Amino acid sequence: MLARTARIIRPRAWQLPARAQGAPAGALVLTRTVFGLLLAGICALAETLQAQSNGSGGQPPAAEAPYPPVPSIPAIGVQNTNYLHVPASALGPSVDPAKGYRRQDLGQGLYMVTDNIYQSMFLVYDHGVVVIDAPPSYAPRIPQAIAEVTTKPITHVIYSHSHTDHIGGTRSLDGRPIIVAQEETLRLLRRAADPNRPLPTVTFADRYTLHVGKQVLELSYHGDAHEPGNIFIYAPAQKVLMAVDLVFPGWMMWRRFAVAHDIPGVFAQVEEIRKMPWQTLVGGHVARTGTHADVDVQAEFMGDVKQAAAAALATTKPGEGTDPRDAANPWALFDNYIDRVATKCVNALVPKWATRLAAFDVYVWDQCFAMEQSLRID
Numbered sequence: 001m002l003a004r005t006a007r008i009i010r011p012r013a014w015q016l017p018a019r020a021q022g023a024p025a026g027a028l029v030l031t032r033t034v035f036g037l038l039l040a041g042i043c044a045l046a047e048t049l050q051a052q053s054n055g056s057g058g059q060p061p062a063a064e065a066p067y068p069p070v071p072s073i074p075a076i077g078v079q080n081t082n083y084l085h086v087p088a089s090a091l092g093p094s095v096d097p098a099k100g101y102r103r104q105d106l107g108q109g110l111y112m113v114t115d116n117i118y119q120s121m122f123l124v125y126d127h128g129v130v131v132i133d134a135p136p137s138y139a140p141r142i143p144q145a146i147a148e149v150t151t152k153p154i155t156h157v158i159y160s161h162s163h164t165d166h167i168g169g170t171r172s173l174d175g176r177p178i179i180v181a182q183e184e185t186l187r188l189l190r191r192a193a194d195p196n197r198p199l200p201t202v203t204f205a206d207r208y209t210l211h212v213g214k215q216v217l218e219l220s221y222h223g224d225a226h227e228p229g230n231i232f233i234y235a236p237a238q239k240v241l242m243a244v245d246l247v248f249p250g251w252m253m254w255r256r257f258a259v260a261h262d263i264p265g266v267f268a269q270v271e272e273i274r275k276m277p278w279q280t281l282v283g284g285h286v287a288r289t290g291t292h293a294d295v296d297v298q299a300e301f302m303g304d305v306k307q308a309a310a311a312a313l314a315t316t317k318p319g320e321g322t323d324p325r326d327a328a329n330p331w332a333l334f335d336n337y338i339d340r341v342a343t344k345c346v347n348a349l350v351p352k353w354a355t356r357l358a359a360f361d362v363y364v365w366d367q368c369f370a371m372e373q374s375l376r377i378d
Ligand SMILES: [Zn+2]
Pocket: 161, 163, 166, 226, 227, 245
């Protein structure tokens, strides 16, 4: 099931002299992550592939080998030519290619709009429409999605956070709406000075309740995690929570815990999301909305990554098996150490998770590298 082929990419660095002196011909010693893994583990690769396809992944490293057996999932920088199958449970309804978006009714005037990669929302009230996020990938079609249900104008835009991939299409929206965001988002957008991300006109620190006609949106800031200023948007009548770049229903998180600004903060906010009384989660990414079961699965995965990285750190020593000529190169020693920790971490996660989360193989190395780093310094 997991067997695959990994084509080795040889960048120009292959020709660089790894050492000025002393290396015998044909014995270039490379310290880059990928080549370290490959050189030490290439001989074991075939037998590891066989072992993992038999369901015995996560075996301890051989005593004589400084690197644990290399997982069958290609490491960062190695081309994956055979990505794992995406389970049907991770997919949502398809998008009409002629429209380029899909509109999903979330009840009582609230809708999700998605291209099955990004997600945003809009809320219709007595006199207008509130748009929440405007991903540039389909923002020019948001007015069309709104026109399918109302002729009322866009009066407000809410930014979930400052990242351009979620709000960089705001200029595509008609009129001059009031823009609401957390005050850290204003700070970051001032710094970005991006004409495609107009500055918020209303900001808040902790909480802001938007009353428009009979509709209500509760905005709240829970501190730094994905990014300073990233807020939760809760529609109490519809029991819909929008919290962006934190939970990926059915899918592996985007790399490095979704490019987390603060990894412990992401763990804390996923726990907060678990405990909140919503019925539908809009996570800002992938095709479908989320359920509490999706959040439980992701929290369990995150806990397992943390445990696997902690166990790998506890059983791995810096410097073991390294070349004495690298003794004065601490970066090389830690490159080797961190590689071995991450390799153990990935091996520990493969048996349980490879088929439970879509695209597990795409970012599991990123999660392990990020987790061991967070555990060492946060
Ligand atoms: Zn983001």
